[in-house]
Amino acid sequence: MKILIVGGGMGGTILGNNLARRLRPELKAGAVRLIMLSASERHMYQPGLLYVALGRMTPEELYREQASLLEPGIEFHVDPVTEFWLDKNQVKTQSGAVYDYDILVIATGSRMAPELTPGLAENAHCFYTEASAVKMFKALQGFKGGKVVIAMGVPHKCPMAPLEITFMLHDYFQERGIRDKVQIHYTYPLGRIHTLENVARWAAPEFDRLGITYETLFNLKAVDGDKRLVYSEEGAEVSYDLLITIPAHRGMEVIEKNGLGAGGWIPTDRYRLNMEGRDNVFVLGDTTNLPISKAGSTAHFEAEVLGENLAALVRFGVPVRDYDGKVFCFIEAGKDRATYAMFNYTQPPQPQPPTRAVHWFKVAYNKLYWLSARGLL
Ligand SMILES: Cc1cc2nc3c(=O)[nH]c(=O)nc-3n(C[C@H](O)[C@H](O)[C@H](O)COP(=O)(O)OP(=O)(O)OC[C@H]3O[C@@H](n4cnc5c(N)ncnc54)[C@H](O)[C@@H]3O)c2cc1C
Structure with a gap:
């Protein structure tokens, strides 16, 4: 066999x-x-x-x-x-x-498909490959202030990444002492700020507390690098100084x-x-x-x-179990705090207030992953 x-x-x-x-x-x-x-x-x-x-x-x-x-x-x-x-x-x-x-x-x-959105590859930063993540870090280090826009296509892998990068950008600019010179503006394709309703309900007040602005029903259509504008399918246009995206994915x-x-x-x-x-x-x-x-x-x-x-x-000659749709995702929430979402086909996630313990667990998992890949964890 x-x-x-x-x-x-x-x-x-x-x-x-x-x-x-x-x-x-x-x-x-x-x-x-x-x-x-x-x-x-x-x-x-x-x-x-x-x-x-x-x-x-x-x-x-x-x-x-x-x-x-x-x-x-x-x-x-x-x-x-x-x-x-x-x-x-x-x-x-x-x-x-x-x-x-x-x-x-x-x-x-799966793979990113930035070519599906005119102007995206040339004008936006992303972090889904080694080269793009390094390039984005260099751009951030050179950024002195202005409007940072986060925009994404669907579907994309890691549904928590849009929220995580946003919370972590807030911390990054704060640590550099320029948070007051940066507007962080988050856009999302659905009618709320995350695909999972309970996660959206938890994240929106966190964004409000940190002064992160957001708009929903924003499906990426095109980017004009000369005018520094990003357009949505719904007809909105948003100006940016630094554009960070997660492009739509394909298999x-x-x-x-x-x-x-x-x-x-x-x-x-x-x-x-x-x-x-x-x-x-x-x-x-x-x-x-x-x-x-x-x-x-x-x-x-x-x-x-x-x-x-x-x-x-x-x-x-026969299978013994069904997959129930189980998913577990950490969510970095800034200030070295994190929470998580666990759900399956029938039970939605119930994210709890973020804690430092969950953040350190995620940091530890970044190392422990290799045991997990070998099936030892
Ligand atoms: C920035 C970022 C953050 C993320 N954060 C998280 C997170 O916090 N939590 C989480 O759970 N997930 C996260 N993910 C998502 C996670 O990495 C992917 O969902 C996961 O790797 C998918 O596993 P996979 O086996 O389907 O594909 P992959 O791990 O991508 O593996 C695909 C494999 O197929 C091989 N391959 C491709 N084409 C061929 C071919 N023609 N023939 C043979 N082999 C081929 C590739 O070489 C590769 O080995 C993140 C992803 C990114 C990019």
């Missing part, structure tokens, strides 16, 4: 390690092979980019060698998939190799090109996590089309369920 995992990010790595431990006897006996194909030999802890953009972490702290994170028994190759031949149970890779599988798991993540191009899902989002069963219409193809993390947060914790909880189910499929 061959299990092929495509993608060695948060979801793929946690699943691979989970399966390698569960199926140790079968792997040793050669009854099961576990193969992982990925696009990079390095694994990045993406949540750390938020801290890089504000000079609190350096990029080197965010990387580990992917091979060093994997349990023995996982055959790992850096050889991105270029073609999915689902009817033949095969994929083809960049090197020209063809891999057969009995079970396929797709965990290729990876290879998913769309192979006809696996519009926009690169794969139609996925919300409980069993199989690709709709395919019993031996499973989907994990950002690349699903599920109506839940695109977050590392989502990928993590999905991977745990899938690990249990795939091991059961190998041994008894």
Whole structure:
């Protein structure tokens, strides 16, 4: 039996390690092979980019060698998939190799698509890649005062990042002693300041208290760098001196090109996590089309369920658990305080007032992530 995992990010790595431990006897006996194909030999802890953009972490702290994170028994190759031949149970890779599988798991993540918004890539800063986070930090260091506008496209990964960057910018300017010279203006595409109602209800008074202005129903349409204006689909225009964005995301191009899902989002069963219409193809993390947060914790909880189910499929031919939509997100709230949101398909989050303890727990998790990726936490 061959299990092929495509993608060695948060979801793929946690699943691979989970399966390698569960199926140790079968792997040793050669009854099961576990193969992982990925696009990079390095694994990045993406949540750390938020801290890089504000000079609190350096990029080197965010990387580990992917091979060093994997349990023995996982055959790992850096050889991105270029073609999915689902009817033949095969994929083809960049090197020209063809891999057969009995079970396929797709965990290729998502990507920013700033090209969807005219003027965005040229005129706005963002922090979702190493290069852009470093560039944003340099721009912040040179910023002497004026209007900072935060604007975002949807969907995007890490739904808490817009709030976190806003709270952290407030602190950053305060620490530099120029908060009184900076207007922080937050925009959001929906009719409230966060997609989760209870999170929006908690965050709005916090923004008011910190003097952060905001406007809602602001769907990014275009940016004019000469006039320093950002336009919304709803017809509003907002001036800026420094524009910080999270562009709309798409799944990876290879998913769309192979006809696996519009926009690169794969139609996925919300409980069993199989690709709709395919019993031996499973989907994990950002690349699903599920109506839940695109977050590392989502990928993590999905991977745990899938690990249990795939091991059961190998041994008894039937899955044993459903994924309930569980997500857990920390929310940095400024002044070294944080809260969190935990929710699932049926239960909304109930964020509590932020505390220093939760902040330090998040800071600790930034280091502990590597244990989590190996499935030890
Ligand atoms: C700034 C920032 C802050 C964030 N903060 C948080 C946070 O606080 N909490 C949280 O839970 N989440 C956070 N996230 C989101 C989190 O990082 C992602 O949701 C998570 O990494 C998704 O996991 P994934 O496995 O689906 O994709 P990824 O981790 O992105 O992994 C995708 C993998 O697929 C590989 N790949 C791509 N194309 C191919 C191909 N053709 N063939 C083979 N392999 C391929 C890539 O090399 C990569 O290894 C944050 C993200 C960012 C950018």
